Amino acid sequence: MSVRVACVGIAVLDLVFRLPELPRAPKKHLARDLATVLGGMAANAAAAAARLGARACLVSRVGADPGGATLLAELEALGVDARAVERVAGLPTPVSAVLVDAAGERLLVNYADPRLLEEAPAPAEPLPGPVDAVLVDDRWPRAAVAALEAARARRVPGLADLDHPMVEPWAGRLLATASHLCFSRDGLERWTEARDPEAGLRAIAARSSAELAVTLGAEGVLVRTAHGFRHLPAFPVRAVDTLGAGDTFHGALATALGEGRPWEEALRFGAAAAAIRCTRPSGRTAFPTRAEVEALLGAQPEIDA
């Protein structure tokens, strides 16, 4: 039986504009291409988990608008169980404008109506059924905390992907409830105001007993251990598109935790999945399969401390 992963948080319609270089001046720029793809931390993570063979479901809210219909069709095509995605009349589906340059670097601007997620109550059922791991992002605070509390009660891993600070009391409750926390570098800096990743993780450790890590892009992953810190190197790849790489990391990480892998091994699995994702243009075919991830893991020497 494949592992069951529930992802709780935001789903976004990403409008991906490709340009020769990212615009720097406040002017008019003409893009070479535009693609509409699935976006949002939890939604992308669910798609990544599904592609890796997990039975992935998404708990989210979208608008009852054409964008929301597009997102649900995309989730279905990607093999994600979207029955727990609510369509909300009168509120818009979250949208991001994503600008990607020829080197795969990206600038993203997201808008989500605060009534859709940030201020919305948790769903009546925090999780839609039996699960082996729970992944939450930081965009739907009440649902994230409820899902992590349910994970804790069921003794399954409760992982949080943290990118933007939450308001209290949700931030404190989330830090106290999650079993595993994995920040983006920017997210850790925003949560702690510490520019140094080690200092940031130390600040979080004062408020949380969870396993802690921070992703550093091409510089790999920093993990907090019982004895200090360990640095996991990134897999050397030629990146063409970093959009969704962090979400893919977290979807793979949740899948590996659901399978019972230890924290560092699961992080390495996530890093391999993210590395493969970066080598492909964003879209349905960008998510790596388990065979691809295992092949990359097998090709690499073991991590040294």
Added chain:
Amino acid sequence: MSVRVACVGIAVLDLVFRLPELPRAPKKHLARDLATVLGGMAANAAAAAARLGARACLVSRVGADPGGATLLAELEALGVDARAVERVAGLPTPVSAVLVDAAGERLLVNYADPRLLEEAPAPAEPLPGPVDAVLVDDRWPRAAVAALEAARARRVPGLADLDHPMVEPWAGRLLATASHLCFSRDGLERWTEARDPEAGLRAIAARSSAELAVTLGAEGVLVRTAHGFRHLPAFPVRAVDTLGAGDTFHGALATALGEGRPWEEALRFGAAAAAIRCTRPSGRTAFPTRAEVEALLGAQPEIDA
């Protein structure tokens, strides 16, 4: 009878994200607000002309998709005759991501499928009926040249709003056919590779017998005269949103030319309309009325050379 203005060129769905400041780093940014508004040079100009009391029609092409339907509804709400806007199956409606900061500065990234306009033939009828003035932009070359040729044959003003270079032979034919050319500052630099606006207009004058001007934003308008150049100062306003200001300028300018006003008086009318537009957030209510433009013109001293 009110003046009849035909606008030929692009219509765009503008997704306007408001942020505290324009993003400079290739990261993830959260917007405070998102609005979907009418965009595109010709479409915005038609809306501006309609609001000034002209009978404005738009000649354009959009996709047979939800975005195209939204655009047509928006044009109707703004009083623009959109019967000559073709809905094309299988091609997407042009979309722009527009990022606007708290000071009203804006960064715009547009995508239009080249098959929709750039490579498309001119419509069977270059103009949909009797007109007093024609305005074209540079995004649908064959239609722009056909409309300017029709304007010339009918002895009505044929104005071009030039922002991005066209390929030959359309660029040469457009320069040779238009009666009036008004560039944006960036557009003139892109057309001529001259950074100095006077040098740019001199280069255009070697290829065109049209009346020439270039808009310089808050620095006003530079006009080429029989004796050299004249500088028209901008109307001093507190800008909150420059999105669509240039298009409003051109819609008002075409309206004034259709009414038979001389070039410099028409430019001043356009500058006043653009100035008022800048004081308002973009959207349906941003376009100024004739009374508002006349009031601003009356409140200002006459231009000195």
